[in-house]
Structure formats: structure tokens, C-alpha cells
Amino acid sequence: MRLVVQKYGGTSVGTPERIRNVARRLVETQREGCRVVAVISAMAGVTDELIKLAREISAHPTERELDILLATGEHAAVALTVMAVNALGGRAISLTGAQAGILTDRNHTNARIANISPKQIHELLSDDYIVIVAGFQGQTPEGETTTLGRGGSDLTAVALAGALNADVCQIFTDVDGVFTCDPHIVTDAKKLDELAYDELLEMASAGSKVMQSRAVEFAKKFGVEFQVRSSFKTSTGTIAKEATPSMEDVVIRGISLDRHQAKLTIAGVRDEPGVAGRIFSNVAAAHIIVDMIVQNASIGGTTDISFTIHEDELENARKILMPVVSEVGAKRLNTAGSVAKLSVVGIGMRSHSGVAARMFECLGRGGINIQLVSTSEIKIAVIIDEKDAERAAQLIHAEFGLARLMPAASTPEPPSAS
């Protein structure tokens, strides 16, 4: 009998009506002859409300207690989903992360899964239960509740699918799958039938918030194939899997935009060991998340270091860095808000030369200036002006023929973006 793990996010269980929809889908899946494990997130908005409440109580909420507080969101959602299944005449039971056998390290609010003991789930499945597991949570060896960080329910689902040796892992969400680009930006963006873990990873870290990165990393490490699909439609979504040779036929898989970024450049930094460390340890101590870091070859013993952060952190970062700049004897600090990171991603890059050149030429023809460049093996990212961001995405989407990749049966092909 096939074993299916289905994950439903907060939007999919955001109202009683939507919870009933999820319940119907679970019952149908079981009636089709599957054993069903569901992983459920807190109802949309609940986690944010709980965090807000905690912040009203304390500027620095105790992390152990924050985990207990946040875990209640998923506890409530699984209990309600079980009630909905049972109201349909189904047979379901809820499990907390702890009861599901999800053991984590002791890193409260951002714990890592150490081990999964799926014995109880197997027993309940044998008894024909639809097993509904609270996402986003586990417990330490001492039995303390932990949470897995934002988006952690994805990780719960993938990890359970791996531990249970599930036949399918389906991530239900409010989008139809993974697209070549955000359809709000590129109207002829196409849903991808499949992509490699690495591509999804690069697209996730590049601002396509389809899946939690750690969940994808976990899936890659343990070879857990999963589908990303809509909880409101029956259409198949996108399958994330090991890279196959045929995947490399496609030059680039997709385009991601990270907007509202800021760029900082420390110019005239002495090219000596330890200087970069001092700069970034100060930034890290202020909990500012640094994305891209670019350092060029030194000329005359000094170099320039550039990096990007979220625009909201710019003032804060400037305050922190001004003293550091003089301390390390750098010449000056230049900053600019309102920039965007545009990334093109594809494992095909490895076997197709000239992708960067083609991308840069395309932007050049569009009169779009490239401010920073950074690459990984399967990604090329550039920093450009925020005002050029959408047009750049449209131009590159057309340049690499992404819209024509998979002609969609349902939507007529719109004219390519100008």
C-alpha cells in the first residue's frame, strides 16, 4: 500500500472551511488506497499573533517558553483537522512532534532534527488511522518542546517522508508549484514540472519563498523526492528531485528577485588577514543578516568589500560600521538602498558556457547597470537598481526562452515581455 506524506501550510488551514477542505482531501487520499500522514502548520496568522503577544510581554522572550508558546499553534491546528476528518466519517488521530518521534537538538526556536523514531506512526497507520502530525516542532532528549524555525513544517514533512520511507511527499501550499519566475512580475512565467534540489535551494535563498531551505537541504541529503502543489486545486505541481542528466539540457531553470535590498561598500580596506572578520563580526553581533558578499582583487595593498542586507537594516548597519571603518583604517563607507538582487539559477549552467555573458549582454541592451556580481556553480546573481528589477527579470526570462519551455495547456501563450 502506498504511503503518502502531505504537508499543509497555514493558509491551507486558515479557516474552518479550509480545514474541512484539507480533511476531505485526506479522506479521499486514503480511500484511493493510500496510507496517509499529514503534517499541519498553525492556522494562518496564529504564529505571528503569538510572537506579537510574547513581544508585548518581554523584549527578549525566554526561548524555551517561546517554543512552548509557538508549538500551541500547531497543536490546535492538528486537533481541529482530526475533528474535521472524523466529522466526515474518517478515522484520524493527532500527534505532537514529540509523539511523532521527532527528536531534535537543544537549540530552542531553531532546533535541528537529530533523529526520527516513526514506530508509533507505523502502528497507527496499520490501524488505518490518518495520522496528523504537528509541524514545526520536536523535542529534546530531555522531553523539552523545540521548534524548527520559520517554515519548519516543510522540514517536518520531508524528514518524516524520509524516515517513513514514504512513496510520495506532497507539500501543499497556496501556489501551484515552482515557476520560472514570479508570475506577478513575468506574466508568461511557466510552472516547472520538475527541478533539481540544488536549483530549488538556490531559488529559495534567492527570494522565491516556496520552501524552507533547510527542508530542501534535508531532502537532498536523504534523497527524498517531493512535490510542491496547490491545496486549492487538483493540478500536479512541481517535483523536486535529484538532478538527472536530461535536466542539464535546459540552460537556466528560473529567475528569482530579492527586492528591498541595500548595498554597502567599504572602500580602501587594507588587504590583511582578519580585517573582513572584524567587519562582519560587528554586523553579525547586531543580528543583521548579510546576503551577498563581494571582494575584488586588491590593488596597491587595499581592496573594496561590498555586501548586501535588507533595506530596513541599512540605518542600523551604517551606525555600527562607521566606527569600524575608521578602526580598520578603511577609506570610506558607501551605502545605497533601493537595490534588488536578480538571480538566474540552473544546473544546466555547468554544461553550457557563456550563460553569464548572455545575461550581462541582455541587461546591457536594456540599459540596466550591473552594480555587483556574485556566482555559485549553478547561479549567477547581480545587484541592480530596484526600479529596473521587474524589467530585468522580464528581459532575461525572454532571453533564455523560459516561457517556451513548457507550453501550458490551460493558459494561452501571452506575447513575450518587451
Place this chain on the structure above:
Amino acid sequence: MRLVVQKYGGTSVGTPERIRNVARRLVETQREGCRVVAVISAMAGVTDELIKLAREISAHPTERELDILLATGEHAAVALTVMAVNALGGRAISLTGAQAGILTDRNHTNARIANISPKQIHELLSDDYIVIVAGFQGQTPEGETTTLGRGGSDLTAVALAGALNADVCQIFTDVDGVFTCDPHIVTDAKKLDELAYDELLEMASAGSKVMQSRAVEFAKKFGVEFQVRSSFKTSTGTIAKEATPSMEDVVIRGISLDRHQAKLTIAGVRDEPGVAGRIFSNVAAAHIIVDMIVQNASIGGTTDISFTIHEDELENARKILMPVVSEVGAKRLNTAGSVAKLSVVGIGMRSHSGVAARMFECLGRGGINIQLVSTSEIKIAVIIDEKDAERAAQLIHAEFGLARLMPAASTPEPPSAS
């Protein structure tokens, strides 16, 4: 070192500001040299909201899942309270009912406490923690979450105080203590300094919703003295304890009113074994809660059986009883809504004769008709017209001199009710 158990109800932790107040009180109590265990209810309104959500999902929510759902209310409240204590520089830790060692039977949504293993609480107290326990919940021997029924946090507090052999158990609530009568009805009602468990039990079951009855029964069984006091004031409340001989000097301790009652009389019932059983098993099967039952001596082989229920259930009960009345060959069913139960309670009754006569005469002088009478060893209850209820309470309060029992320093003695 003194060990104090404090219980805070939903109103006392209803907002972030109130949670901070509770935290301040806990820290102060510890600084005064006490070991502190707090039992916390869900924030006001949360439990009702969760029940509403469950009912939107299912007309008959699975009880196991309802317990998981409802327990989240207390989980969130204890986590927030710990954060508030820690934000004040205190040292607190939260425990679920299960972690606090509260073992119950398997009766979901209305479980009974079977045993308490307070080892972990003792250890945490030795480490100078303020231990904050989720009220209203426990776990079965199999580790399933259970809840203790409405008002169950009172039971958690009293049971923990017993198991920990606490020096004091303080039930903080939104009233100043237990009064001779509801001060909204009798303006010169006085707060009682102490009363016997049995008196509080009779007053609780008679509509003075100060404490959960099962908590008082538990306290009586294990001799756990407790205080009922306001969480918003520092004034001492009312101590509930074993009856002492001096308590009997007072004829009656207090007056309770149960309003919105309905009275049903089945007239001409054959005085045979099994007839009453058939009547009330039908009522019970419809989950209608019956309060007072009165059956008088039979005359000519038939008798009348009267009982009271909540007014809202009257139509339902009538429908159920109509066929039963003819089935058992009774003459007819008389019903009346808009009646009230007035109870006078006091262990002093046992040694003072003529209490009932004095009460009936008082009502008679007021022109108030008595429709039913029922008594226990320390209580006399009468059914009267709803419209007479407040005046009856005022008359009896004055008749038995309750206002003069304990002259309050803070409030001037108002003239006795007319």
C-alpha cells in the same frame, strides 16, 4: 521555607498588562522568602474561542482532540507568564500538567486526578525557580493529554497544594472572596473571613460560582486549606477550611441564588418502583442537568414528582417528557419557567433549630410564595418566583443578621434591606 501555591484564573491573565501584574506578585512572593508554585488558566476568552472553533469544525468534536485543543490555552498562558517573570529579572519555568506529574484517568474533557508525582516541581523549587504550571490539564498513564472540566485550574491548584504539602494555597480571582450573598443583590453583603468546605460546596452548587465544586471536594477530602482572594487587590480574602466548633455559632453563613430555573411537576405518578428511574433516565439521556428533585408522600397510591432544570432546557425537557408521562400512566405534566432557587447555607443549622421556620416566616411576611422545598444537612433551598428572588435574598439576609456578622472597616454599614 514556606511553600505557596497561587492560582490565577483567566481574568487575572487576560491581557499582557495583567500577566505582568501576576508576574510581579509572583516575584514579590518569592522575595518575601517563599517557594512559589503558580497555577495559571488560559487567558480570558481563549477557551471559549477554541470551543467555538471546534464546533464550527464538528458538531461532536472528538474528545481526545478537544483536550489537545483546549490544553493549548493554558500552555500559551504559562509560557507568557514565565516570560513576564523573567523580564522582571526573576527566574521561572513552565510545566504542562503532564510535566508537573498530574496523572488522570482516561475520561477526556472531564478527567479526574488519579495521582500527582511532584518530584520535578520539588527539584525546580530547590533550584530557586518559580514553577508555573498549566492548570486544567493532566495526562493519562499512556501519556495522552486530558482536561479536568470547566474551572479545572482550581482543582489543579488544590491538588498540587495537597501533593506538595504547601503551607498556603491561594486562589486568586476577580472577586474579593466569598460573600454572605452576591453584593450586586444585597448591598450590605459582607465578605466572609472563613467558612467550612461544606458551606462553600453548598454555596458553589447553589449558584455562587466562586470555586469549582470538585476542587472544594478535593480540598475537603485531603484537608487542604485555601484562600479565595482578589488578584487585583492585596486584601486578604476568605479562608476555606475544616469546620471548627466556633463556626457553628453562626446560624447561617450565606445565601445563594440560582436564577433562570424552570420547575416541572409530573402529577399523579403511580407510587411504584422504577417509575422515577424511567422518568429521569430519559431526561439524563438528553443531557439535561436536573438540579432539585422533590417527591412527596403518596396519597391513594399516586404521588407528584417535581424537579428543576435550567430555563433554557424547558422546551426540550417538555418534548422528551410528554410521551414518558403517558407511558408511565401519570396524570399530567405541569411546567413553569421564570423561577429561582434560593438557598441558605450554614453548618450552624445543625445546632440551631428552627432555621427553616424562621426562613419561611420571613418569606411569608414578605408575601413571597414557596413553591418547592428541599434541604440538606446544612442547606435549605426553596423555589420561588424569579420576580421575588432579589427581594427574598435581601429579606433573609437581614433576618439572619448577616450584614452585622463582621463589621467591615472599609465600608460604612448600610441600612438593612427593607
